[in-house]
Amino acid sequence: xxxxxxxxxxxxxxxxxxxxxxxxxxxxxxxxxxxxxxxxxxxxxxxxxxxxxxxxxxxxxxxxxxxxxxxxxxxxxxxxxxxxxxxxxxxxxxxxxxxxxxxxxxxxxxxxxxxxxxxxxxxxxxxxxxxxxxxxxxxxxxxxxxxxxxxxxxxxxxxxxxxxxxxxxxxxxxxxxxxxxxxxxxxxxxxxxxxxxxxxxxxxxxxxxxxxx
Amino acid sequence: xxxxxxxxxxxxxxxxxxxxxxxxxxxxxxxxxxxxxxxxxxxxxxxxxxxxxxxxxxxxxxxxxxxxxxxxxxxxxxxxxxxxxxxxxxxxxxxxxxxxxxxxxxx
Amino acid sequence: xxxxxxxxxxxxxxxxxxxxxxxxxxxxxxxxxxxxxxxxxxxxxxxxxxxxxxxxxxxxxxxxxxxxxxxxxxxxxxxxxxxxxxxxxxxxxxxxxxxxxxxxxxxxxxxxxxxxxxxxxxxxxxxxxxxxxxxxxxxxxxxxxxxxxxxxxxxxxxxxxxxxxxxxxxxxxxxxxxxxxxxxxxxxxxxxxxxxxxxxxxxxxxxxxxxxxxxxxxxxxxxxxxxxxxxxxxxxxxxxxxxxxxxxxxxxxxxxxxxxxxxxxxxxxxxxxxxxxxxxxxxxxxxxxxxxxxxxxxxxxxxxxxxxxxxxxxxxxxxxxxxxxxxxxxxxxxxxxxxxxxxxxxxxxxxxxxxxxxxxxxxxxxxxxxxxxxxxxxxxxxxxxxxxxxxxxxxxxxxxxxxxxxxxxxxxxxxxxxxxxxxxxxxxxxxxxxxxxxxxxxxxxxxxxxxxxxxxxxxxxxxxxxxxxxxxxxxxxxxxxxxxxxxxxxxxxxxxxxxxxxxxxxxxxxxxxxxxxxxxxxxxxxxxxxxxxxxxxxxxxxxxxxxxxxxxxxxxxxxxxxxxxxxxxxxxxxxxxxxxxxxxxxxxxxxxxxxxxxxxxxxxxxxxxxxxxxxxxxxxxxxxxxxxxxxxxxxxxxxxxxxxxxxxxxxxxxxxxxxxxxxxxxx
Numbered sequence: 001x002x003x004x005x006x007x008x009x010x011x012x013x014x015x016x017x018x019x020x021x022x023x024x025x026x027x028x029x030x031x032x033x034x035x036x037x038x039x040x041x042x043x044x045x046x047x048x049x050x051x052x053x054x055x056x057x058x059x060x061x062x063x064x065x066x067x068x069x070x071x072x073x074x075x076x077x078x079x080x081x082x083x084x085x086x087x088x089x090x091x092x093x094x095x096x097x098x099x100x101x102x103x104x105x106x107x108x109x110x111x112x113x114x115x116x117x118x119x120x121x122x123x124x125x126x127x128x129x130x131x132x133x134x135x136x137x138x139x140x141x142x143x144x145x146x147x148x149x150x151x152x153x154x155x156x157x158x159x160x161x162x163x164x165x166x167x168x169x170x171x172x173x174x175x176x177x178x179x180x181x182x183x184x185x186x187x188x189x190x191x192x193x194x195x196x197x198x199x200x201x202x203x204x205x206x207x208x209x210x211x212x213x
Numbered sequence: 214x215x216x217x218x219x220x221x222x223x224x225x226x227x228x229x230x231x232x233x234x235x236x237x238x239x240x241x242x243x244x245x246x247x248x249x250x251x252x253x254x255x256x257x258x259x260x261x262x263x264x265x266x267x268x269x270x271x272x273x274x275x276x277x278x279x280x281x282x283x284x285x286x287x288x289x290x291x292x293x294x295x296x297x298x299x300x301x302x303x304x305x306x307x308x309x310x311x312x313x314x315x316x317x318x319x320x
Numbered sequence: 321x322x323x324x325x326x327x328x329x330x331x332x333x334x335x336x337x338x339x340x341x342x343x344x345x346x347x348x349x350x351x352x353x354x355x356x357x358x359x360x361x362x363x364x365x366x367x368x369x370x371x372x373x374x375x376x377x378x379x380x381x382x383x384x385x386x387x388x389x390x391x392x393x394x395x396x397x398x399x400x401x402x403x404x405x406x407x408x409x410x411x412x413x414x415x416x417x418x419x420x421x422x423x424x425x426x427x428x429x430x431x432x433x434x435x436x437x438x439x440x441x442x443x444x445x446x447x448x449x450x451x452x453x454x455x456x457x458x459x460x461x462x463x464x465x466x467x468x469x470x471x472x473x474x475x476x477x478x479x480x481x482x483x484x485x486x487x488x489x490x491x492x493x494x495x496x497x498x499x500x501x502x503x504x505x506x507x508x509x510x511x512x513x514x515x516x517x518x519x520x521x522x523x524x525x526x527x528x529x530x531x532x533x534x535x536x537x538x539x540x541x542x543x544x545x546x547x548x549x550x551x552x553x554x555x556x557x558x559x560x561x562x563x564x565x566x567x568x569x570x571x572x573x574x575x576x577x578x579x580x581x582x583x584x585x586x587x588x589x590x591x592x593x594x595x596x597x598x599x600x601x602x603x604x605x606x607x608x609x610x611x612x613x614x615x616x617x618x619x620x621x622x623x624x625x626x627x628x629x630x631x632x633x634x635x636x637x638x639x640x641x642x643x644x645x646x647x648x649x650x651x652x653x654x655x656x657x658x659x660x661x662x663x664x665x666x667x668x669x670x671x672x673x674x675x676x677x678x679x680x681x682x683x684x685x686x687x688x689x690x691x692x693x694x695x696x697x698x699x700x701x702x703x704x705x706x707x708x709x710x711x712x713x714x715x716x717x718x719x720x721x722x723x724x725x726x727x728x729x730x731x732x733x734x735x736x737x738x739x740x741x742x743x744x745x746x747x748x749x750x751x752x753x754x755x756x757x758x759x760x761x762x763x764x765x766x767x768x769x770x771x772x773x774x775x776x777x778x779x780x781x782x783x784x785x786x787x788x789x790x791x792x793x794x795x796x797x798x799x800x801x802x803x804x805x806x807x808x809x810x811x812x813x814x815x816x817x818x819x820x821x822x823x824x825x826x827x828x829x830x831x832x833x834x835x836x837x838x839x840x841x842x843x844x845x846x847x848x849x850x851x852x853x854x855x856x857x858x859x860x861x862x863x864x865x866x867x868x869x870x871x872x873x874x875x876x877x878x879x880x881x882x883x884x885x886x887x888x889x890x891x892x893x894x895x896x897x898x899x900x901x902x903x904x905x906x907x908x909x910x911x912x913x914x915x916x917x918x919x920x921x922x923x924x925x926x927x928x929x930x931x932x933x934x935x936x937x938x939x940x941x942x943x944x945x946x947x948x949x950x951x952x953x954x955x956x957x958x959x960x961x962x963x964x965x966x967x968x969x970x971x972x973x974x975x976x977x978x979x980x981x982x983x984x985x986x987x
Contacts, residue, residue, distance in 0.1 A: 042301025
């Protein structure tokens with residue numbers, strides 16, 4: 001660990017809460033927390049990778065996943081990340097109306113994704129694929145469920161931010177708060193980028209029955 | 214908190230660049246789906262899966278480096294994040310290897 | 321989410337409650353965000369849990385004093401030995417470490433508080449909530465009974481599968497399942513507290529240091545906090561996932577660990593020990609840091625090999641992530657895995673050995689003052705070395721197979737965690753008591769405490785090596801006569817009561833010294849680091865003027881001059897020519913010239929102008945929601961939904977109140 005850069009003199013600022021590294025405390029806390037979350041989702045994803053072949057006579061990945069549907073909701077979540085950066089760019093530029101528009105759009109895209117996940121889960125349940133079917137189903141639902149919980153928390157934060165801005169209580173100086181919530185949102189998105197290929201596409205591809213004839 | 218000196222020197226990418234990246238991300242996702250739909254099983258395992266993994270890593274890095282501005286930000290943030298990623302990959306890689314290679318193969 | 325709350329802001333804010341203002345009395349403790357008060361809360365609470373865990377240990381020893389013991393039933397014994405482990409690890413040693421982290425971290429780096437004072441208070445209340453939640457099992461059909469590691473599938477079916485399945489018991493949830501829910505949610509809540517503290521401490525170390533306090537000038541205890549925080553940061557989510565999976569298995573019928581439905585019990589072992597081994601270092605590294613502060617002061621020498629101590633700590637943390645499977649040699653992982661983890665286990669002994677030799681090097685040639693803190697610190701060096709050596713014996717896989725699940729293992733981890741962590745914590749307690757209370761602990765009673773403790777400790781735990789090698793298994797509630805185990809078991813029980821006497825002496829000492837102890841003054845030990853520059857006890861804002869740090873042993877350099885050719889000479893305060901020169905800086909480190917470094921606070925405006933964070937109700941409120949939601953899962957049925965909603969509402973409203981109030985009110 002290099003120590004030289006960390007011993008740099010304090011930036012010349014009259015802020016009484018100036019920090020040693022000249023970096024905002026809350027942003028550093030968010031990155032630290034995200035580092036920790038890597039291990040959380042790492043544990044869930046690796047459990048899934050160990051278990052997706054254990055189907056207990058129940059459906060296998062290729063038999064149950066609806067790839068076109070999941071692709072659509074993946075696309076929506078990915079685009080919500082674009083909405084998030086546009087909201088951040090707006091507040092940094094001081095355009096509060098555009099900021100609110102993109103914040104609301106991001107939250108709505110997140111909500112659409114969640115609604116899609118709810119629909120997906122209910123279709124699976126109707127097809128006899130639920131939490132207790134097999135290690136495959138257990139690890140699938142717990143992983144995607146926890147991801148969905150993260151999305152829900154993100155939506156709650158986005159909507160709170162939108163409401164605070166509507167009430168005039170989110171001045172432009174608080175753009176690092178928006179940045180931090182954005183970091184969280186993007187993190188939830190990159191977890192889904194991994195889930196889409198590692199949980200859906202690859203297991204489904206591997207468990208497709210070999211073509212006959 | 215006022216913008217620190219550091220933030221001022223390291224501007225974030227602009228709107229145009231964000232949209233470009235969004236389009237690239239969408240295109241890569243489309244490519245993933247096409248890959249999945251068009252390969253039969255033999256080709257899928259040999260070519261398709263490595264291609265999917267590469268695409269995932271590229272998408273992951275695009276979001277992390279541009280949307281989360283790690284490319285432009287203080288290296289401490291980069292280290293905190295990639296320490297978590299690397300640790301997760303290594304330790305769960307070992308756990309996974311132990312399950313798949315397991316005692317049967319003498320691992 | 322919590323992190324965003326701590327920004328100072330000038331926007332007008334409204335709050336549901338009026339901001340608490342009490343400075344004394346119970347409300348001042350409930351609403352405090354002062355790291356020193358939180359540290360004291362941690363210490364008192366954790367010491368209470370330490371006593372509870374100690375009583376459990378005495379019950380275990382009374383039951384095993386003679387063959388065919390009848391004091392406890394098998395079921396009671398299972399609960400008590402499980403709770404002894406859980407209590408000592410999660411509710412005594414970890415929070416006792418956290419007590420010192422909280423109290424000392426800002427003082428040692430010359431800060432006024434941690435980076436997120438309310439998050440800090442939140443950590444404490446969540447930890448307390450976890451302890452209450454776990455022990456609520458006394459009223460709810462029993463405490464966890466599967467050992468602290470709670471192996472699958474034992475955790476799924478229970479030690480006695482017939483227990484509690486009687487539907488006339490009234491509860492829709494079987495008793496065994498309730499116990500496992502208490503285990504998984506209780507530790508989950510404790511994990512939230514640890515995670516929140518680790519984020520807080522990491523940011524504090526990176527960002528809140530006084531001018532001139534480079535990373536390589538930080539007191540070594542701060543380094544141990546830093547490294548421990550990273551271990552917690554990365555280890556807690558792993559056990560978090562494992563605990564969720566366990567909860568879903570026992571409560572909602574998933575099949576993660578249940579071989580009957582395709583799950584794999586070995587996965588639980590991997591997950592548990594992936595967390596569990598870093599956890600071992602989370603327990604011991606703080607104690608290492610403490611003795612590394614104590615030994616130089618009483619040897620009147622700088623710490624020998626500071627950089628080597630720092631890097632060995634980092635190396636231990638790194639390697640600590642690569643040795644987890646040595647807890648699983650008996651699980652049949654295969655020869656390659658066993659050999660690799662055996663090797664890495666041998667490697668981790670190297671940085672640990674570096675530390676032991678550096679402590680010896682610190683004392684070697686020093687003008688040693690035999691005080692109670694020094695005795696406990698030296699006790700750690702000796703006892704931990706024995707425990708470390710018996711630990712390395714487990715890296716030899718066939719040898720490990722011989723010892724697995726015997727009392728040899730029990731002896732080993734008590735030598736490292738009692739002989740290591742607890743000795744270190746007592747050393748720091750005697751050392752910092754004057755700083756915290758303004759009064760000295762009595763030295764005579766302290767030495768009596770140490771003598772009883774080291775004798776009682778060895779009488780209790782050394783014979784466990786012998787019994788283990790003779791084949792006595794762990795976790796048995798009784799044993800038959802004629803196994804040849806009677807004598808040493810009786811000796812161990814006597815030893816346990818000697819330890820209890822030692823703890824009583826300590827409690828008498830604290831009670832008396834709080835009122836009648838000699839007044840300490842700022843610097844009773846002639847110490848070396850900046851926390852001794854301020855008053856004892858320190859004011860709420862810690863330092864009237866934030867110290868500008870120019871050397872590793874800043875306080876010492878302000879008191880003494882030394883040109884290296886003769887003994888250091890004491891100089892009047894502030895007159896040392898050493899002070900202000902970067903004599904201790906490592907190559908590549910730029911010292912901050914005092915004149916250029918901006919002041920951290922108002923330099924000469926006096927204490928009244930220092931703006932401190934205001935107390936808050938919300939951390940305690942938000943923490944309250946967690947166990948309420950947890951009890952819902954224990955109860956099941958309609959109560960579950962009601963309590964989950966209630967708990968969730970409390971958490972969310974607590975967090976909203978927190979975000980919407982400014983961290984400090986304008987005066």
